[in-house]
Amino acid sequence: SYEARVFGCHSAMPTAVARRLCPHAVVVKPRGDRYSELSRRVFEIMESATPLIQPLSIDEAFLDVSGSVRLLGEGRAIAVKLRQQIKAETGLTASVGVATNKFLAKLASDLEKPDGLVVIEPERVREVLDPLPVSRIPGVGPAAEKRLHAIGVRTIGDLAKLPETVASSRLGSFGSHVWRLAQGEDDRPVTPDREAKSIGHERTFGADLEDPEEVRAVMLREAEDVARRLRRHGLHAKSVTVKIRFGDFKTITRAATLEQPTESTRELSAAAVELFDAWIGKEGFRPVRLIGVTASHLSRGGHSQPGLFDPPEASDKRAALDKAADAIAERFGKDAIRSARALRRPQDR
Incomplete structure (x- = not known):
């Protein structure tokens, strides 16, 4: 915690050392x-x-x-x-x-x-950077800091005033990068680790939910949120998974493969409900501690294909409804618009 850091404790420190530094610390099980x-x-x-x-x-x-x-x-x-x-x-x-x-x-x-x-607005970059110690620049550890101190460079502002060649001579090939950071320049892009393989939502309750209709309503809200995220990212899903965890922490999952990849709220919600109801029909309902919905086998682009007996205009109408609902949710919050079946909420527990 930040309170323990005041006494010199830090992450990855052995517990015995932390206890010596902060004898009154409360150690909790991770x-x-x-x-x-x-x-x-x-x-x-x-x-x-x-x-x-x-x-x-x-x-x-x-x-x-x-x-x-x-x-x-x-x-x-x-x-x-x-x-x-x-x-x-x-x-x-x-x-x-x-x-x-x-x-x-x-x-x-x-x-x-x-x-x-x-x-940090562009016009405030120097105001913020200049007084900070040079060690606040990533990669400037004790050794590099010592070499910079030797030439009178103690703050980021000091480093920014140096010629780039001087920074390079003191810090080697890494010097140019550090010097550019001191100028407030950094052209590294944000690079996501990988393309998303799935999009999901799940919720854990403070106590077991004993009413299947309450659980179903939460699940439908999750399905709506998943569908909205798919559309926001231009993705379609071929599979839907429902995850259910009970009070004893036993967890089950039920999955279905769709006929066509979709981003439709109606289709994803229907698949989730079918999986949920099939579980109840086969095993009987048990009080639920967690419910989750995940869309997977994702693909990009295109539009959902209408079903064999589904007229194209019906599919277009549902897409327009989804688009309108997305606009409302983005402007007023995701709970500003919900399907009627998703409105039932668990009591505060």
Whole structure:
């Protein structure tokens, strides 16, 4: 925690050492499954703003939102919305840095942890960078810092005033890169790890849900959110999976392959309901602790093909309805428009 860091504790430190530094620390057992679950949810929220996400760790990522500005507003507005949504849906705080490149954005996000929003506008770059110690530049460790101190360079501003050739002579081939960062320049793009293989939503309840209609309604909202994300990213899904976890943490999954790849809310929701009802019909309903919907076997482009007995105009009408619903959800929030079947909500537990 940030409180423990005051005493010199840091991540990856042996527990025995941390206890010596901070004897009154409370050591809690790690919950890896819970951390992974929250990480997935946070990344799902980030994906609502842009598909261009470069993960750095379980709880950190770069986002390129340049293509979302017309729809969602400027960087600050997007950051405010993401922080609010993360807090509302996970209870977690989030520090966000907004800037024109990765170096500045990362630096900004570190300035007001654990719950801050810092925007570095182009005209403020020197104001923010100049007083910071040169060690705030990634890659400038103790050895490089010592070499720079030897020539009177202690701040990023000091380094920025040097000729690039001097930085290179002191730090070798890495010097030019460090010097450019000191200028506030960073041309590295946000590079997603790989093309998404699936898109999903899941929700864990504070207590078991004993009403199948409540569970079905949550599942339908998840299916609607999955379909909306597919359309936002220009993707179609050929498979749908429903995940169900019980109070004893036993988990089952049920999957179906669709006739045609689709991004249709109606088709994805129908597939999820069919899987859910088939489970109840075969095994009987049990109280549910978690329900999730995932679309997979993704492909890009095109439009959903109408079914054999489905007139093209009906398919076009549903696509238009989905588009209108997406516009409402983007402007007013995803819960501003829902199907009637998805409106039933679990009681607060």
